[in-house]
Amino acid sequence: MKNLLLSIIFPLFILLTPHSNGQPSQSAKSPNIIFILTDDQGAHLSALGTKGIHTPNLDRLAREGVLFTNSFATVASCSPSRSSIMTGMYPHANGHWRNTITPKLSDPDTEFGRQSSTVDKVGVHEYIKTLPEVLKAHNYYTAITQKFHMSPPWKFPYSSRNPVHHDPEKYKKVITQFIEESGSQPFFIQANISPPHRNFDHHMKKFPQYLTKPDEIAVPDYLPDTPLIREDLSKYFGCIQLADACVGAIMEVLKQKGIYENTIIIYTSDQGEPYHRAKASPYYAGMHVPFIGKGPNIQKNIISDALISHVDIMPTILDFAGLPIPSTVQGKSLKDLLIGNKKQVPNRKYIFAEHNSHGPPRAEHYPSRAVFDGQYYYILNLMPDKAYLAPADLREEKPWGNKSYVATLKAKEFFPSQYNALLMLESCRPAEELYDMATDSGQLNNLANDKTYQVKIEKLRKVLYHWRKRTGDDYNDPNDIPTRLSSKTR
Structure with a gap:
């Protein structure tokens, strides 16, 4: 009888043990995740010491989590950067090597399937699993705001889409709607924010209260310090302050819902600032971006100079969710770095x-x-x-x-x-x-x-x-x- 019981219980124990091919299985309570992605923002925050800028919401997020000073995009162009994030792969490896023409988030569902009328010749290879595909396969509700800009559209199957892009009050309504739509499912919300993408005037005319003062900012060394440059930069920094307000609106919704402390929040930008020798180039200013990670078990008020890359975002999210990381992923999970598990921190020497x-x-x-x-x-x-x-x-x-x-x-x-x-x-x-x-x-x-x-x-x-x-x-x-x-x- 004893041997019979062992023959039944032991296989059941193995079946229920949370390991599969060396990868963790999905936990009983999968974490909710907010991934905030600004558009064309260099590593400029008051928390990073940027002169003439005030980003109180992001500064608070940094105090409640880990702020990275050496975070880098893989490429300084929108589409390949976003697809790199969503595959954990470099653009030359995943097939999405340049900007692509894609559907708008306001388009009907048919435009995001295989019958779409907007399909670029360039895009992620079919055999590669994207982050939205993996999350959807494991019962996650997924949503996206602002813009799509990834190819082909069916490789990024979001449950909901909304084109809101720079209005803090509208972000409150849209993020609230997404959370309510998720119901009992864990959610992954990719909250894209359009500023500081040009045209700066488009943002600042509607929200002039976020403009910065030209005489208080520091001009990057690759640009001449002239009145016209300062005027342009003051609008760029103003757009970052507007983006900060949008982040604050998202944080407020999470607090109102009582899930702020238990939600994983990752904040970064798709690429550096929209200036020559930065965006659409291989130079440092185009790759260097802000990065904050905050959530349950993540260390608080930590500033890290570790070298991290956008290819690390997908494996990090899947690691926190307890989901298998596809073998195609070329990045490393930052979970151990974020939670302070120093014995397991990846030792990256190069970006x-x-x-x-x-x-x-x-x-x-x-x-x-x-x-x-x-x-x-x-x-x-x-x-x-x-x-x-x-x-x-x-x-x-x-x-x-x-x-x-x-x-x-x-x-x-x-x-x-x-x-x-x-x-x-x-x-x-x-x-x-x-x-x-x-x-x-x-x-x-x-x-x-x-x-x-x-x-x-x-x-x-x-x-x-x-x-x-x-x-x-x-x-x-x-x-x-x-x-x-x-x-x-x-």
């Missing part, structure tokens, strides 16, 4: 990023790869003999309201370094670039030809080569790189 093309036009195609070790930032331009055209929103005042491009050209006499940096962006760049971010935050002094840094550049060159090989990117023998590039490096 990798890329640029391929902002949009479909060939003039915007300029493939580059980058690696950052925490101080030195190395860029490999794969087509150094090709000229590049910055996207319209980085150049044109109409309809984008961008005054910074022309202002930089006009500042040639008094700010030659910033002027030359802009010219280099749109001309034939050096094949290799190396910058010391500790002394040159604007990336104005290329050290690639300085013999003092040859050991460093050779190291980062090989690190980048092995990453490209490991992640399925086109690559070359690192031993051939010096010879191949020597005539093109300047």
Whole structure:
């Protein structure tokens, strides 16, 4: 009888044990998750020490969680960045390497299925599981706001969609609606927020109370410090303050529902600020973004300088949800880092990023790869003999309201370094670039030809080569790189 009981109980014990192929199974009470994603926001918060900006809601979120100072997008363009987040993969690996034309969130459900009339030629490979697909398969209610911008549409099956994009009061209503619609299901809400995406005036005319003062801000080193630049930046920072108000509205709803303390909140931006030498480029300002994680069991009032990447977001969310992480994911879960499990914290020495093309036009195609070790930032331009055209929103005042491009050209006499940096962006760049971010935050002094840094550049060159090989990117023998590039490096 004893053996008979063991033969019944032991298999049942194994069946109920929460492990499956080395991955945790879904817990009895799956966590609710709010993923907040602003549009074109660099690492600018008052909690990060940004001068002339006030972000009280995000500062509070940071005090109640973990604020990362070294968080990076994988690419500085909307569609490939968002698809990278939703797959945990680099754009060259998941197939979504440039911006794509996609349905609007206000479109009918049919536009998000396989019969959609808006399907771009570029998109995530069918065999790759996206975050919304995995969550839906495990009974999560999923919702999204502001814009879609991912391809193909059926690979991102959200339960609900709403185009609200910059109004704090409307966010209260929409997030409340989503939570109520989720019923007894755990929810994942991707709360996209449009500011500070250009046109800044579009946001500031409706919400002028969030404008900042031009004389109180600090101008990034890659831009000339002129009145016109300060005017443009004051609107950019004002848009961040508006985004902060939208975040505050979302936080208020969670508190009203009595679920704020038990909801996992992740906040970041899809890419850096909407300026040349940032957005749609391989440079630091386009990749460096804010990142806050807050929720049950997550440490409070912690500032971390750990190197983290957008490819880490999907595995982190699935790890907290107790769900299997697809084998295609190239990032690492940040759960141990967030909860303070120091024995299991991933030891990342390098951050990798890329640029391929902002949009479909060939003039915007300029493939580059980058690696950052925490101080030195190395860029490999794969087509150094090709000229590049910055996207319209980085150049044109109409309809984008961008005054910074022309202002930089006009500042040639008094700010030659910033002027030359802009010219280099749109001309034939050096094949290799190396910058010391500790002394040159604007990336104005290329050290690639300085013999003092040859050991460093050779190291980062090989690190980048092995990453490209490991992640399925086109690559070359690192031993051939010096010879191949020597005539093109300047």
